[in-house]
Amino acid sequence: MRRIACVLAALSLGAAPVAAAQTGSEPAAPRKPLFTPADALAAGGFALITWAVTPADQQLAELVQDSIYQGRMLFRRSSAFVREVATPGSLIIGGTLYTVGRLGGNERMAELGLHGLEALAVGGALTYVLKGMIGRARPYMGVDKPRSFGFLRGFESEDYRSFPSGHTVMAFAAAAAVTETTNNWWPNSVWYIAPAMYGGAMLAGVSRMYNNKHWGSDVVVGAAIGTFAGIKVIRYHDTRPDNPIDRALLSVTLSADERGVSGYRFSLIPGASLTPIERR
Helix, strand or coil: CHHHHHHHHHHHHHHHHHHHHHCCCCCCCCCCCCCCHHHHHHHHHHHHHHHHHHHHHHHHHHHHCCHHHHCCHHHHHHHHHHHHHHHHHHHHHHHHHHHHHHHHCCHHHHHHHHHHHHHHHHHHHHHHHHHHHHCCCCHHHCCCCCCCCCCCHHHCCHHHCCCCCHHHHHHHHHHHHHHHHHHHHCHHHHHHHHHHHHHHHHHHHHHHHHCCCCCHHHHHHHHHHHHHHHHHHHHHHHHCCCCHHHHHHCCEEEEECCCCCEEEEECCCCCCCCEEEECC
16 A cells, blocks of 8 residues: 555656656757657656556555545545546636637737647547557456456447546646646746646546546556647747747737727737738
8 A cells, every 4th residue: 555655646746847857947949859868768757657556456446446435425526526627627728718818819828728728639639549449448347457458449439448547638738738838937837836737637537546437557647648748739839939830820819900990910920010901
């Protein structure tokens, strides 16, 4: 039990140093590579945690399914809340930030919402493919199922889409995107925003184990995929400010000119002075 507690604590706190290591107060260099030696180190750390957790998958499942925890209303309600915040909450929040930011002319809000949604899309796509290809049985399928894998059977049945945890991926992707973005705006914020965001994301993973839908190792790998998805999306935009996604979705604003005529303003460079075009 002590080993399990240490592993879960390492996971909940481990993603924050990963984010801190890959961001900093120095401005990002143009065309900085998306993948660096630090990424390999972080991936190795997640692989090590996964290796440590996997033998304890069954024990962890039995622990969280203990009647002492399952019978408490507080745990059930908390689990349902964090699960909904992860999915579909993260999508709703991202979409709302982007929409309100664009309509209200708040560039930072729109940027945070858009890039968060992109991180969710990248993480979600990877998760869908892995779930289908690996075909791991969910915990509720029966005893001794942690090692039950079947190539491509995840595409056939929801019962075999345990690996990795999709809710955990979404939660960590959102956490990474928010942490990376806000760290660019306020360089010293990572030390308090990262623990809050990643700690909340970890709760989403634990809730899925509590609901008997995922093994512990599913959560660890989901955390890794989500973290990397968020970090890479933000790094891509930071080092490629002229990318087509930002040009298309962050440089068009519905507004009104001094005569009160509604129109669209276009710019090929986000944040540049925009020229109003009257809409007929």
